[in-house]
Amino acid sequence: xxxxxxxxxxxxxxxTRAFIYLFLLLFALFYLLPFGIMLVxxxxxxxxxxxxxxxxxPRDWTIEPWLSAWSxxxxxxxxxxxxxxxxxxxxxAIPAVLLSTxxxxxxxxxxxxxxxxxxxxxxxxxLFSCFIPFQIVLIPMARILGILQIAGTTPGLxxxxxxxxxxxxxxxxxxxxxxxxxxxxxxxxxxGAGFFQIFWRIMLPSSGPIIAVSFIWQFTxxxxxxxxxxSFASGDAAPMTVALNNLVNxxxxxxEYNVHFAGAIMAAAPTLLVYIVAGRYFVRGLMxxxxxx
Amino acid sequence: MGxxxxxxxxxxxxxxEVLHRVDISVEEGEFLVLVGPSGCGKSTLLNMIAGLEGxxxxxxxxxxxxxxxxxxxxxxxAMVFQSYALYPNMxxxxxxTFGLEMHGTPKEERDKAMKEVAQLxxxxxxxxxxxxxxxxxxxxxxxxxxxxxxxxxxxLFDEPLSNLDAKLRVDMRTEIKKLHQxxxxxxxxxxxxxxxxMTLSTRIAVMYNGYVQQLGTPKEIYDNxxxxxxxxxxGSPAMNVLPAKLEDRNGxxxxxxxxxxxxxxxxxxxxxxxxxxxxxxxxxxxGIRPEAITDPEGADRNARNIQGLTNGVTVTEPxxxxxxxxxxxxGKDCIARMxxxxxxxxxxxxxxxxxxxxxxxxxxxTEERIG
Numbered sequence: 001x002x003x004x005x006x007x008x009x010x011x012x013x014x015x016t017r018a019f020i021y022l023f024l025l026l027f028a029l030f031y032l033l034p035f036g037i038m039l040v041x042x043x044x045x046x047x048x049x050x051x052x053x054x055x056x057x058p059r060d061w062t063i064e065p066w067l068s069a070w071s072x073x074x075x076x077x078x079x080x081x082x083x084x085x086x087x088x089x090x091x092x093a094i095p096a097v098l099l100s101t102x103x104x105x106x107x108x109x110x111x112x113x114x115x116x117x118x119x120x121x122x123x124x125x126x127l128f129s130c131f132i133p134f135q136i137v138l139i140p141m142a143r144i145l146g147i148l149q150i151a152g153t154t155p156g157l158x159x160x161x162x163x164x165x166x167x168x169x170x171x172x173x174x175x176x177x178x179x180x181x182x183x184x185x186x187x188x189x190x191x192g193a194g195f196f197q198i199f200w201r202i203m204l205p206s207s208g209p210i211i212a213v214s215f216i217w218q219f220t221x222x223x224x225x226x227x228x229x230x231s232f233a234s235g236d237a238a239p240m241t242v243a244l245n246n247l248v249n250x251x252x253x254x255x256e257y258n259v260h261f262a263g264a265i266m267a268a269a270p271t272l273l274v275y276i277v278a279g280r281y282f283v284r285g286l287m288x289x290x291x292x293x
Numbered sequence: 294m295g296x297x298x299x300x301x302x303x304x305x306x307x308x309x310e311v312l313h314r315v316d317i318s319v320e321e322g323e324f325l326v327l328v329g330p331s332g333c334g335k336s337t338l339l340n341m342i343a344g345l346e347g348x349x350x351x352x353x354x355x356x357x358x359x360x361x362x363x364x365x366x367x368x369x370x371a372m373v374f375q376s377y378a379l380y381p382n383m384x385x386x387x388x389x390t391f392g393l394e395m396h397g398t399p400k401e402e403r404d405k406a407m408k409e410v411a412q413l414x415x416x417x418x419x420x421x422x423x424x425x426x427x428x429x430x431x432x433x434x435x436x437x438x439x440x441x442x443x444x445x446x447x448x449l450f451d452e453p454l455s456n457l458d459a460k461l462r463v464d465m466r467t468e469i470k471k472l473h474q475x476x477x478x479x480x481x482x483x484x485x486x487x488x489x490x491m492t493l494s495t496r497i498a499v500m501y502n503g504y505v506q507q508l509g510t511p512k513e514i515y516d517n518x519x520x521x522x523x524x525x526x527x528g529s530p531a532m533n534v535l536p537a538k539l540e541d542r543n544g545x546x547x548x549x550x551x552x553x554x555x556x557x558x559x560x561x562x563x564x565x566x567x568x569x570x571x572x573x574x575x576x577x578x579x580g581i582r583p584e585a586i587t588d589p590e591g592a593d594r595n596a597r598n599i600q601g602l603t604n605g606v607t608v609t610e611p612x613x614x615x616x617x618x619x620x621x622x623x624g625k626d627c628i629a630r631m632x633x634x635x636x637x638x639x640x641x642x643x644x645x646x647x648x649x650x651x652x653x654x655x656x657x658x659t660e661e662r663i664g
Contacts (some may be wrong), residue, residue, distance in 0.1 A: 108316030186345050187378035191392035191439075201391075205382035 004007045042066060042261035048259050059291045065258035069247070069266060073259050076235075076246045082263050084236070085243030089223060090270075091154050092239055096161035097218040103162075104169020104214060105207065110198055111170070112177040113185045123174060130168035134227050137164075145232060157233050169214045176210040177203065212281030220271045296321040296479055297342070297447055302351035304337055312337055312503045314351070319496075328490035329500035330526070335483045336451060338500075342481060343372050343449050355446055359432030361573065368396070371440035372449040375456060377432045379424035379439075386411075386420040389438045396443075410442045413472075430461045437472070450482040466492060487527045491515065499523045518653065521660040524580050530617065532588075533627045535655045536657070537579040539572045546570075546577045548652070553605040553621040560649055563598040569654065577663065578655040583617070585651040586629035588637065592646040602645040609639050618643070 012020070041049055044058035071081035111123050141160060142151065150156035180203065185215050188198045204211075229239040238246070244267045248260050274284070297320035304312035312334040319325050327335040342353055352358045362370055371392075379388050389404040389410060398406075411417045414434045421460075424432060433453065440448055453469075454462045465478065470493055473480060484490055490497050491511045499506045499514060499522075503551035507519040518524035518532075525531045537548040539558070546569055547559040583594075592599050596634040607626070610617040611633065618629040618637050629645060637643050656664040 077410055181378065183374045183376050183378040184380060186343075187372065187374060187439075188380070188391070189345070190343060190365045190370065190372050192395035193391070197395065202380055202382070237647075 026218070038261045038265055042258055042265060044258060046254070046256055046258050065256070065262040066266075068256070069259045069263040073247055073256070073263070074250050075243050076250070081248065082240065082243055082266055083238050086266065088154055088233075088237060088243075089240035089282055091156070092157045092233075093219055093222045093270075096158045096222050097215055098163065099158070099162045100165030100169045100216045100218055103166055104171075105173045105211070106199065106202065107166070107170040108173025108175075108177045109203055111174045112180070112204075113182060113198075115181050123170070126167050126170045129164070130171065130182060134164075138227075138231055141228075142232065152233055152235070153237050154233065157228060157237070157239065160228050160232060161218075161225065164220070164228075165218050168217060172214050172217075173207070173208055173244065176207065180206065209281045210279040216274055216282050219274050223271050294432055295319050296323070296356060297481070298352070298354040298357075299304075299338070299342070300352045300354065302338070302341065302353060303349050304334070304341060304346065305349045310349075310503065312341075315505055317498055317505065317508060319479060319481065321479055324473050324480045324493055324495045325483060325484065326482045326490040326494035326497050327500055328484055328487055328497055328526075329506075330485060333365065333500040334503040335485075335500045338370075339449055339481060339483045342447070343370055344368055351367060369443075369446045369447040371443050371447075372451065373436045373440050373453045375452040377424075377436040377453075377456075379432060379435055381424055384421050384423060385416065385427070385435050386436075388424065389420075389442050390442050392439065406442050410438045413441070414438050429457050430465065433457065433465055437469075448478055449478045450480065452484055453482075454484070455486070456580070459495055462578070469493060488529065491527070497527075499526060510516055516651070517662075518580070519662055521578065521580070524628070524653065524655070524662075528582060530583050530628050530630070532580050533622075533625070534655070535579045535581070535623045535625055535627060537577055537608060537623060537640075539569065539575060539577050541573055541656070543623050546573070546578070548654075550579070550623045552603075553607070558602055558604070558622070559599070560600045560602065560647060562649060568664040572654070572656075572663060576657055578657050578660075580653040581647065582651055583628045583630040585648040586627070587646050587648075588631050588635040589644060589646040591632045591635060593648050596648040596650050598649040600647045600649050602647050603642055604645060606637055606639050606643050609637050620645075623641050 037054060038179050041054060043061055043063065044052060045060055045062055045064070048056075048058060048060070069081060072079055073081050075082065075085065107126065111119055113271060145151040145156045145159070148156070148159075150159065184202055185198055188202050193201065223239075224241060225239070226241045226245070229242045230245075231244070244263050247263050295320040299317040302312065302315045303310055315338060317325070317422075327338060328367070337346060339401060341348050342360075344363060346359065348361050355368060355370070360594055379385075380391065383391065386407055390398075390407050391404060393403045407420070408417075411420055414437060416431065416434050416438060419427060421429060424435065427435065436453070442598050450469075450555055454465055456466060466489060473493075482489075482493060491514075494511055496508065496510055497514050498508045501522050507514055507523045509517075514527055518527065521534065525534060535550055537550050540547050540549050542559060542561075546562040546565045548562060550560070552558050552560045586602075587593075589599075589601070604620045604622065605622055608619040610619070614633060616631045616633055616635055616637065618630070618631055618635075620627050620643075631637065655661065656663055
């Protein structure tokens with residue numbers, strides 16, 4: 001992996017360098033500002049926010065808004081907090097991510113190493129599914145979920161996200177495996193390994209970077225999805241994004257901005273965490289094949 | 294009936310036939326090399342023996358068992374690939390025993406077999422390493438270990454040395470030959486390098502355009518090439534091929550050439566095959582290997598028909614052990630291979646000695662050997 005190192009970077013004087021860093025630092029601060037304000041306001045009592053200054057640090061530090069958002073805030077009509085919906089989102093996202101990644105990997109494996117007549121057409125059709133707007137499938141999907149009797153449930157959402165994810169994961173794995181030496185598959189065939197043995201023992205162990213890409217991409221999309229969540233899983237089965245909306249749009253009582261900020265950070269936290277944990281593989285996976293070594 | 298029989302085998306992709314009626318019978322313990330330029334069909338043939346490619350027509354038999362349609366793992370063959378194809382996620386030890394594991398061999402037997410092979414190839418210290426931590430030569434050994442451990446009927450090698458640097462390639466070549474002599478296994482080996490073919494094989498199949506051009510021992514191929522392609526492909530530097538006129542002078546056949554200054558050069562042929570007579574008075578291609586043209590002192594003492602030839606020297610290339618001398622004959626560059634200390638100088642005329650015992654003639658139209 002070629003990373004810009006000191007000997008390939010353009011040589012600059014100390015002054016220029018200091019200026020560049022200062023500039024970058026300012027940009028970093030600028031991008032972090034919204035998150036900073038959310039964090040700051042989630043840690044102060046409501047009176048300090050309504051008092052007028054949103055940028056100032058809290059005078060009274062408190063985690064009360066966080067506790068409230070998590071377990072007692074009014075979501076729609078029930079005072080349950082976001083916790084059950086957070087769990088809903090996890091129950092939805094984790095199986096959907098795993099399923100779509102495994103199926104994408106299998107598709108990629110078949111489309112590159114077990115080629116058959118018309119495989120490029122199949123791949124083209126799968127690729128096309130990446131570009132179908134969500135809105136188009138809403139009504140047919142509702143019909144299918146109804147037939148399967150999983151409308152309005154978490155398994156229903158899992159199915160929707162799993163199916164929608166296959167196009168992307170297939171694209172990732174197909175491109176990754178296209179650069180994977182076919183001689184390895186042939187050697188394994190001569191060694192007596194079957195279709196799935198080759199997949200589990202040879203292909204998957206060498207797919208770390210692209211699995212990370214698939215995980216991050218799928219998890220971020222599924223976790224952040226609002227449209228499918230709002231359309232197919234109302235009430236108790238709603239995912240985090242829908243619940244957050246219900247929290248913020250509650251029409252009764254005072255608008256508790258500090259609680260809203262805390263809830264929003266909770267909703268964003270898992271995707272941030274996934275990126276921090278697997279992010280370094282993300283770039284590596286996206287670059288795979290483009291540069292040798 | 295041989296040990297490995299390739300009977301009238303062809304291969305087509307759609308309407309295009311890429312391999313035409315190949316017929317080779319390999320005896321047990323033979324080292325058969327398939328040699329030819331890129332795209333001649335040699336790798337396709339090897340993959341068909343391995344079962345990685347289907348057979349369009351004809352039969353491939355190993356130990357009299359027809360292999361058409363049999364899965365690669367059930368043919369009792371092992372293959373060494375050009376890229377070595379070591380599984381990157383497994384250690385050397387796991388790489389070597391993967392095939393045994395897939396065939397359900399118990400763990401103790403696998404470990405025993407692995408130790409034996411590791412000892413034979415001197416890779417014992419590497420067994421716990423990953424392929425990524427090995428050098429090219431070590432990977433090559435591991436790839437051979439993986440093939441050896443299964444004790445197969447036939448070994449298939451697909452250009453196994455072409456990824457190594459020149460020095461290592463020569464060492465590994467010797468190593469493979471030693472291994473073959475020691476184990477007496479049957480090997481089919483694909484290469485585009487004619488020196489590998491000459492040094493390793495007990496028999497060579499020279500392939501071109503999907504046809505086996507000639508099948509024979511290295512000596513037969515080298516001394517009696519069946520056609521112009523085989524003659525020029527095998528040997529380095531390549532055989533000199535010169536347009537000449539066959540004429541009868543004083544009752545003996547002569548090949549008549551033109552020297553660098555337009556002078557006529559007639560080389561007498563002795564013990565000419567009867568077939569030469571019908572070409573009397575017509576154009577032929579005279580093929581003569583560089584080592585058959587020397588200085589008079591360096592000429593082969595056992596040769597019966599050495600002909601003198603005086604011609605201008607264009608270039609001399611001292612290569613250490615030999616000196617290569619280039620002259621112009623019948624409008625073509627002609628290379629002679631001489632002793633290192635032969636007294637030859639560019640730009641001066643020189644008295645060459647041509648060993649006409651080794652000369653061969655080709656038909657200029659069909660490019661087939663005459664006689």
